[in-house]
Amino acid sequence: MFFKSNFPYTNSNTSYSDLLLEIDSGNIQSIYFYPRKREIDVLYKNGKKEKVPILYNDQLILEKASENNVELTVNNSRKESATANSFASIGIFLIFVIAIVLILRSTSKLASRALGFGKNNAKFVTIDDVDTRFDDVAGVPEAAEELKEVIKFLNEPKKFTDLGAKVPKGVLLIGPPGTGKTLLAKAIAGESGVPFISIAASEFVELFVGVGASRVRDLFAKAKDKSPCIVFIDEIDSIGRQRGSGIGGGNDEREQTLNQLLTELDGFADNSGVIVIAATNRPDILDSALLRPGRFDRKIEVMLPDLEGRKKILSVHSLSKPLSKNVDLAYWATRTVGFSGADLANLMNESAIHCARDESKSISNFHIENALDKINLGLRTSVISSLNMKKIIAYNEVGRAIVSAVRNGIDSVDKITILPRSGYLGGYTKINPDEEIVSTGLISKKLLLNKIEIALAGRAAETIVFGKNEITQCSVNDISYATNIVREMVTKYGFSIIGPVSIADSNDILIGDNFVSNKSTIADNTYSKIDHEIIKISKISLNNAINIVSKNRILLDKLVDILINKETIENNIFRKLTFDLLKV
Numbered sequence: 001m002f003f004k005s006n007f008p009y010t011n012s013n014t015s016y017s018d019l020l021l022e023i024d025s026g027n028i029q030s031i032y033f034y035p036r037k038r039e040i041d042v043l044y045k046n047g048k049k050e051k052v053p054i055l056y057n058d059q060l061i062l063e064k065a066s067e068n069n070v071e072l073t074v075n076n077s078r079k080e081s082a083t084a085n086s087f088a089s090i091g092i093f094l095i096f097v098i099a100i101v102l103i104l105r106s107t108s109k110l111a112s113r114a115l116g117f118g119k120n121n122a123k124f125v126t127i128d129d130v131d132t133r134f135d136d137v138a139g140v141p142e143a144a145e146e147l148k149e150v151i152k153f154l155n156e157p158k159k160f161t162d163l164g165a166k167v168p169k170g171v172l173l174i175g176p177p178g179t180g181k182t183l184l185a186k187a188i189a190g191e192s193g194v195p196f197i198s199i200a201a202s203e204f205v206e207l208f209v210g211v212g213a214s215r216v217r218d219l220f221a222k223a224k225d226k227s228p229c230i231v232f233i234d235e236i237d238s239i240g241r242q243r244g245s246g247i248g249g250g251n252d253e254r255e256q257t258l259n260q261l262l263t264e265l266d267g268f269a270d271n272s273g274v275i276v277i278a279a280t281n282r283p284d285i286l287d288s289a290l291l292r293p294g295r296f297d298r299k300i301e302v303m304l305p306d307l308e309g310r311k312k313i314l315s316v317h318s319l320s321k322p323l324s325k326n327v328d329l330a331y332w333a334t335r336t337v338g339f340s341g342a343d344l345a346n347l348m349n350e351s352a353i354h355c356a357r358d359e360s361k362s363i364s365n366f367h368i369e370n371a372l373d374k375i376n377l378g379l380r381t382s383v384i385s386s387l388n389m390k391k392i393i394a395y396n397e398v399g400r401a402i403v404s405a406v407r408n409g410i411d412s413v414d415k416i417t418i419l420p421r422s423g424y425l426g427g428y429t430k431i432n433p434d435e436e437i438v439s440t441g442l443i444s445k446k447l448l449l450n451k452i453e454i455a456l457a458g459r460a461a462e463t464i465v466f467g468k469n470e471i472t473q474c475s476v477n478d479i480s481y482a483t484n485i486v487r488e489m490v491t492k493y494g495f496s497i498i499g500p501v502s503i504a505d506s507n508d509i510l511i512g513d514n515f516v517s518n519k520s521t522i523a524d525n526t527y528s529k530i531d532h533e534i535i536k537i538s539k540i541s542l543n544n545a546i547n548i549v550s551k552n553r554i555l556l557d558k559l560v561d562i563l564i565n566k567e568t569i570e571n572n573i574f575r576k577l578t579f580d581l582l583k584v
C-alpha cells in the first residue's frame with residue numbers, strides 16, 4: 001500500500017527493541033525510510049502511526065522487515081532538490097567558463113606584452129604640426145640661440161654635409177626642472193616644421209627584461225620613418241645612469257635599454273635627418289658613453305631665468321590674460337627670484353584663478369600677491385591658537401629676518417608670517433635668494449656663514465628673550481639645516497682650518513661604482529678635528545646671531561608685536577621699520 005510521508009505520525013514511545021519485536025510478531029504493515037535520517041515512519045496493522053528513532057543506515061530493521069514481509073518505502077528526497085540542483089550546477093559551470101575566459105585573456109595580454117615587446121604600449125607622443133615657437137620660450141636667450149642652429153641642420157643638412165661637417169645627432173638640454181627644456185625642444189620642431197616624437201625615458205623601463213631595449217628600437221624605427229624629425233627623450237637620467245653603479249651592481253634592464261639607445265644613436269647616419277634631443281637635470285650621473293662625440297655631443301644649459309628673463313616669461317604668460325593697467329611685471333620679476341619658467345607660468349595662472357574667484361574683470365596686483373603667497377607658502381591651514389606659541393614662533397621668525405637684514409641687506413627679506421601653512425611648522429620668513437648665487441651657482445664662504453647665522457637666529461632670539469633655559473625646539477629644522485651647511489663647508493669646500501681636503505661622508509662611499517671605503521685613508525684624529533670644527537663654527541655663528549639680535553632688541557619686540565597682531569609683515573612695512581631702527 002502506498003502512503004505519503006507527510007501523514008500525521010506521532011513521536012513514538014516504542015523503543016528500538018520493541019519495534020523489532022513488533023516486526024517479528026507481524027503487527028506492522030509498512031515502514032517508510034528517509035535516507036540520511038535516523039528515524040522511520042511506522043504504520044501498524046491496527047492503523048497506529050509512529051515515528052521511531054533508529055540507527056543510521058540501519059540494516060537490521062531492513063532485514064527484519066523484509067523477512068516479515070513488511071512493506072518498505074524509501075523517500076526520494078533528491079527528486080525535489082533535483083531541479084534546484086540542476087540550475088545551480090549550470091550556474092557554477094557558467095562561472096567556471098567565464099573565469100577561464102578571463103584568465104586566458106589576461107595571460108594572453110601579459111604574454112603579448114612580454115613577447116610582443118609592448119609595441120602598442122610604448123608611449124611616444126607624435127605631434128606632426130607643433131605649434132610651439134621660440135617666441136613662446138622666454139628668458140633663456142643663450143639656449144635658444146644655440147638651438148636655432150639645429151633648425152638649420154634639419155632644414156638644410158646638405159649644406160653642412162657638403163662641407164664635410166657632421167650634423168649633430170644628439171643635443172642634451174641640462175637644467176633644473178621647469179626651466180623650459182621640453183618647451184625648447186618643441187619650439188625647434190615647431191620652427192623647423194618637422195614632426196616631434198617625445199617619450200619620457202622612464203617609459204622605456206618595464207617589468208620585463210628586454211622590453212626597454214625593444215621600445216628604443218621601435219622609437220628609432222618610427223623616427224626614421226618620419227625623418228626629418230625630432231626625437232625628444234625627457235628625463236634621460238632614468239635610463240642613462242652610469243652603468244654598473246648603485247648598491248648591488250647595475251640594473252640589467254636599465255643597462256640593456258641604455259646599450260640599445262647607444263647602439264641606435266650610432267646606428268643612424270649623420271644625414272638621416274633625425275635629431276635626438278634629451279633633457280635631464282642630473283648630467284652628473286649620466287653614463288660617459290652617452291656624452292661622447294657622435295652621441296649627445298652638444299650640451300646646452302638651460303638656466304633659471306634672471307630678472308630680465310623672469311619679466312619676459314611673465315609677459316609671455318600674461319598675453320592671453322587681462323592685466324590691470326597698474327600691474328608692473330618688472331616689479332613682480334623682482335619678487336620672484338629663483339622661480340623657474342614653470343613656477344612663473346603657475347603664478348600667472350593662480351593669479352587668474354584668484355581674479356576669477358573675485359569675479360573681477362582684470363588681474364590686479366592684489367591677485368598676484370595672493371597667488372605668490374599661495375605658491376611660496378602653501379595653503380593656509382588652521383590658525384595657531386595659543387598666544388604663547390604665537391609669541392615663540394614670532395620671535396623665531398623676526399630674529400631670522402633681522403639677522404638677514406643685517407647680513408644681506410634690508411631688501412633680502414620678502415615677507416614674515418606666523419600663519420601656519422601646510423608644509424611648514426609654525427611660521428615662515430621668506431628670504432630672497434641671492435640673485436648672484438642663483439645665476440652663477442657659486443657661493444662664497446662669507447655668504448654661507450651668513451646663511452648659518454640666519455638659520456640660527458631663531459634660537460638666538462629665543463635665548464635673548466626667554467633665557468637660556470627656556471628655549472624651545474622650535475628651531476629644530478633650522479639647526480639641522482645649519483649643521484648641514486657647516487659640515488659641507490668643512491668636509492667639501494675646504495672652508496675651515498682643516499684645509500682644502502674633501503672628505504666624503506659615508507653615504508657617498510656606498511653609491512656609485514666606488515665601493516672602497518674612504519674612511520680608512522683618513523685618520524681618526526682628523527675626524528675628531530672635523531667634529532670640533534663643526535661645533536666651533538656653529539657656536540660662533542650662534543653667538544654672532546645673538547649679538548646682532550640683542551643689538552636690535554627694540555626692533556625685535558616691535559616687529560613681533562606687529563606680527564602677533566597682523567600675523568604677516570609685508571616687505572614694504574618691514575623695510576620702513578628696519579630702515580629707521582636697524583642697528584648693524
Ligand code: ADP
Nearest residue numbers: 136137138177178179180181182183341342345
Ligand atoms: P622642463 O622640461 O625644463 O622641466 P617645461 O618645458 O616642461 O620644463 O616647462 C613647463 C612649463 O613651464 C611650460 O609648458 C611653460 O608653460 C612654462 N615655461 C617654462 N620655461 C619657460 C620659459 N623659458 N618661457 C616660457 N614659459 C616657460
Ligand code: MG
Nearest residue numbers: 181182234279
Ligand atoms: Mg620637461
